[in-house]
Amino acid sequence: MTTLSSETRPPWIAGGWRALDTDTEPDAREKLTSLDRFVRWHLAAHAAVSLVFALREEVARPLALGARGVGLALLVLAAVAPRRADRIATPTVALVALASALASWPTTSNHAFYGAFVALALAVLRPEPALATAYLRATVLLVTFGAGLQKALHGTWWRGSFLAWELAHDRFVGTLGPLLSESELARLRSSRGAREGFVLSFGPLLGIAWAVVIGELVLPLLALVRRTRSVAAIGLFGLGLGFELVADEVLFGGLFAAVTSIFFAANVVRTITHAILALYLVRGAIFVATGGLAW
């Protein structure tokens, strides 16, 4: 059986070939530096969004708003701090992220928890970069597999009932609607208010629903095998981007794609994390331009 050797594999994935091993990753520290910088800006962006939504609440609590403001200021300071301040900045970011995730419990979002998780890992495992990158890759696999397992156990993706419900209520129509026929979309919309009928007919969208569940379950397993790891890493990265585009889950998709980029070479990690931050800027600009700050 032919495998991709070091001579023939594309250079941009060379550093990620033995993605779960630690002894063959000379660029681990460089990757962590890029990811660490990204995580600080990502958490600052998340804190800014949370602050905007908190200000919109009917009864805004001054103490909670003040704490959010202080958290945001610390994260921005850490993001712009010089590298020699990393010893203080990285643990501070982890503490702020953890405090923020715990303070909003039980309504803490999954990506807030994952952001805190990654920030904590960067702080705790900082002295052992190769171990840290291996650990972060393992979290990517577990998060993906966990999400697939939940979808399989809840069962609402096998007949497309979750997507059917969302489409019936005009969510994801812009991105997933074109995959349905006009009549199918009209049928789902007419089911609004009904207590049954939220299933997808056989077609491309149902295929995608199956592909997502199976992909989330299988790709992490393929990533454990050295020979299939490159393909799996690209698939995992694609899943992150897919959620970002289809569900407009910019913050979760961005964080997940950035951590997944650890499978690739250091220069790719740097490019991807910069590109995601640019995407955040664009999304933020669209948010402001469409009246997101008006209340």
Place this chain on the structure above:
Amino acid sequence: MVSDARDVSEDVSQHDVSRDGHLRSNEERSETATSDAKSPNASTHAPDPRARRLRRVFIALTLLGLALWPPTQHALHRSHALGAWKHFGLGVYCRPKLDLRLELVADGRSIDPRRLRPETHAAFADLRARTRELGMLTSADDAACRLMRDEDARVVEVRRTQDELGADGRIHTRRDVWRVEDEVCSQRAYAVSR
């Protein structure tokens, strides 16, 4: 296969990989090989075995938690109506958020929530928000005891009705009940007054 075998042999010569090499840290390498001290990953600090052990405990516990929590959360969703979307159980996009109603009954009489005192109303609004995320794992005692005091009742029932989308594309209704007796509330009042 051949390629992999060659790669591994190269690794052995270059990095002195041990049997558990995949978990070896750069700190370890700095202890054993002079060349590794020049590695970009090498730590500049003296190796601290206790810190290394703690880091491995951190890794083991967090990865174990991350692996076990999603199925546990699913089990809690089924048994106690724990919300699927949050709590890092990764069940987001598994269930749409559907209607949740709370019905209040004091000593067998149905209570209209619109005529509750403001504090009691706020307590039930808080309970409603909490139960959307935590299901029956949250306590209704505080709100129920306020209602019991307002209505001079001995038993309060808070009936929770939650619609859920099933795998069959149908909406299923799930009902749970908190039953709070005056014994619970008198203990709470005692605790507060002390």
